[in-house]
Amino acid sequence: MSIYSFLVAVRSDGQQLMSDTGETTSHLMGMFYRTLRIVDNGIKPLYVFDGAPPKLKSGELAKRFARKNEASEQHEEAKETGTAEEVEKFSRRTVRVTREHNEECRRLLRLMGIPFIVAPTEAEAQCAVLARAGKVYAAASEDMDTLTFDSPILLRHLTFSEQRKEPIQEIHLDKTLEGLNMDRKQFIDLCILLGCDYLDPVPKIGPNTALKLIRDHGTLEKVVEFIESDPKKKYAIPEDWPYQDARELFLHPDVRSADDPECDFKWEAPDVEGLVQFLVNEKGFNEDRVRSAAQKLQKNVKTAQQSRLEGFFKAIPKTEDQKKDLKRKHEEKVADAKKKKKEDAKTKKETKAKAHLNS
DNA sequence: ACTCTGAATCTAGACGGG
DNA sequence: TGATTCAGAGT
DNA sequence: CCCGTCC
Numbered sequence A: 001m002s003i004y005s006f007l008v009a010v011r012s013d014g015q016q017l018m019s020d021t022g023e024t025t026s027h028l029m030g031m032f033y034r035t036l037r038i039v040d041n042g043i044k045p046l047y048v049f050d051g052a053p054p055k056l057k058s059g060e061l062a063k064r065f066a067r068k069n070e071a072s073e074q075h076e077e078a079k080e081t082g083t084a085e086e087v088e089k090f091s092r093r094t095v096r097v098t099r100e101h102n103e104e105c106r107r108l109l110r111l112m113g114i115p116f117i118v119a120p121t122e123a124e125a126q127c128a129v130l131a132r133a134g135k136v137y138a139a140a141s142e143d144m145d146t147l148t149f150d151s152p153i154l155l156r157h158l159t160f161s162e163q164r165k166e167p168i169q170e171i172h173l174d175k176t177l178e179g180l181n182m183d184r185k186q187f188i189d190l191c192i193l194l195g196c197d198y199l200d201p202v203p204k205i206g207p208n209t210a211l212k213l214i215r216d217h218g219t220l221e222k223v224v225e226f227i228e229s230d231p232k233k234k235y236a237i238p239e240d241w242p243y244q245d246a247r248e249l250f251l252h253p254d255v256r257s258a259d260d261p262e263c264d265f266k267w268e269a270p271d272v273e274g275l276v277q278f279l280v281n282e283k284g285f286n287e288d289r290v291r292s293a294a295q296k297l298q299k300n301v302k303t304a305q306q307s308r309l310e311g312f313f314k315a316i317p318k319t320e321d322q323k324k325d326l327k328r329k330h331e332e333k334v335a336d337a338k339k340k341k342k343e344d345a346k347t348k349k350e351t352k353a354k355a356h357l358n359s
Numbered sequence B: 001a002c003t004c005t006g007a008a009t010c011t012a013g014a015c016g017g018g
Numbered sequence C: 001t002g003a004t005t006c007a008g009a010g011t
Numbered sequence D: 001c002c003c004g005t006c007c
Helices: A002-009 A026-040 A055-081 A084-093 A099-112 A123-132 A173-180 A184-194 A207-217 A220-229 A243-251 A272-282 A287-303 A320-324 A330-339 A348-358
Strands: A047-049 A116-118 A153-156 A169-172 A313-315 A345-347
Touching: A002 A026, A002 A099, A026 A099, A026 A287, A047 A099, A047 A123, A055 A084, A055 A243, A099 A272, A169 A173, A173 A184, A184 A207, A184 A220, A184 A243, A207 A220, A220 A243, A272 A287
Parallel strands: A047 A116
Antiparallel strands: A153 A169, A313 A345
């Protein structure tokens, strides 16, 4: 996901950044500096790459594929008749992450000394397993499904950019379940009903209705039974709606077990010359920037021995605005239940910096 | 009058100099 | 892809 | 904070 957004966002003149041989470097630029920033804040990241998607997702992927193709047509058309802005707009929509992009990012991480794993299927599911096993403090993702996959903690907006507008959000599954007053099985059913990548949404059922239905009936079986026996025919379950299969994916996703040798992660010193060779010689990055970045990595691998974020996070007071916001979309609901109890989190460094500024 | 869904729209990174 | 905003149907 | 640059 990050690779995708780097490809979309890291641009100049409507074009992705490129080496002098015309190869895209946006993904490397994004990965390199974001990772550097994260490490510099005392965090030891572990990257999880997506594997082959589960079969249930093929319907959704087909839709995305169709949308991409449509965007490509519009892109071509815009190149002929449209304005530069239109061309750029459609260009962003046609972005696809290739195997090469992924491989280059892995090569970069190896040179940086940052561990990673390629998940058998969904990265979010693998993240959840690793977080659950204590291999990492939390799973960082924008995808709420991470909680559905049973990650005890989900971090959103984990970027340490200065210009970050959104605060880092730390969502605890236990507090979320507590806030919703549900067990995990019900939570999974709720998430499925809210709409997930594996199933078509049920028309007319949005976040509020979904929550009410699960509350009233307890399980998806009962909800489906209720809907189908409702004389008023208010809702209609789609033709092909294998919710048990979706549930099974959330309960038992195909993942690498945390005690697998592949999950014996090591954070190592960067290969400085390797980084220079790759980023400078092959991709045309500025050598001074790369070297000083590598130096930072080297320094941090020695000092940052903390394997947990705990010491780095500190709750900050919640604003009234945020509290009032508690009524919205589906995943927000999940966050909402949690927001009531949990506060947004910031890094120690940041908090200190802010406190310093304020004083 | 209020609640809710769903369609439309916009946007997306990181950094630093001025 | 997600977040935000808005129109209109439903209650 | 705004806006250009990174490659």
